[in-house]
Amino acid sequence: xxxxxxxxxxxxxxxxxxxxxxxxxxxxxxxxxxxxxxxxxxxxxxxxxxxxxxxxxxxxxxxxxxxxxxxxxxxxxxxxxxxxxxxxxxxxxxxxxxxxxxxxxxxxxxxxxxx
Numbered sequence: 001x002x003x004x005x006x007x008x009x010x011x012x013x014x015x016x017x018x019x020x021x022x023x024x025x026x027x028x029x030x031x032x033x034x035x036x037x038x039x040x041x042x043x044x045x046x047x048x049x050x051x052x053x054x055x056x057x058x059x060x061x062x063x064x065x066x067x068x069x070x071x072x073x074x075x076x077x078x079x080x081x082x083x084x085x086x087x088x089x090x091x092x093x094x095x096x097x098x099x100x101x102x103x104x105x106x107x108x109x110x111x112x113x114x115x
Contacts, residue, residue, distance in 0.1 A: 001112045002026040007048035012074075012101065016046070019105055025112075043069045044111055049086050049094070050075040057089045064090020070111055074100045 003025050005016055013029065020027035047060060064071055073091035075082070086094045093107075100107070 001042045001044060001108070002028065003108075004028050004030050004043065004045040006030045006032075006045065008051065009048050009097075012046075012048070012097070015101060015104055019108060023108070023112075025108070042112065044108070045069055045071045046100075047071060047073050047091070048075070049073040049078075049082075049091070050097075061088075061090040064092070072100065072107070 003016065003020060005013065005027065006029075007013065016027055019025065045063065049057075060071065060073070063069055070093075071091045072093045072095065073086045073089075074095050074097050075086075076097050078086070078094060078096050083094045095103075
């Protein structure tokens with residue numbers, strides 16, 4: 001599995017790096033969603049939605065149209081309206097940051113085994 005991480009979150013980045021080493025996931029940190037590299041395996045994208053600008057959300061929506069990419073969006077705080085909006089923008093799963101950090105390992109295993 002290839003994981004694309006688009007975030008400015010050091011704690012989440014460190015957790016992803018540790019899990020990618022432990023479970024041999026390919027981890028690629030992206031500065032932009034415009035030119036995503038081609039992956040040779042299942043693709044998971046983890047996106048920090050907390051700082052999302054309108055242009056960023058539009059890019060996520062375009063990427064979300066590709067059914068081979070599973071997108072997890074997260075933010076520090078999410079209310080019901082934001083959750084609905086992020087899903088409309090293309091996120092397959094939307095979580096609060098603390099829930100994603102706590103459950104990241106099991107989420108990655110489930111997504112990887114679903115393929």
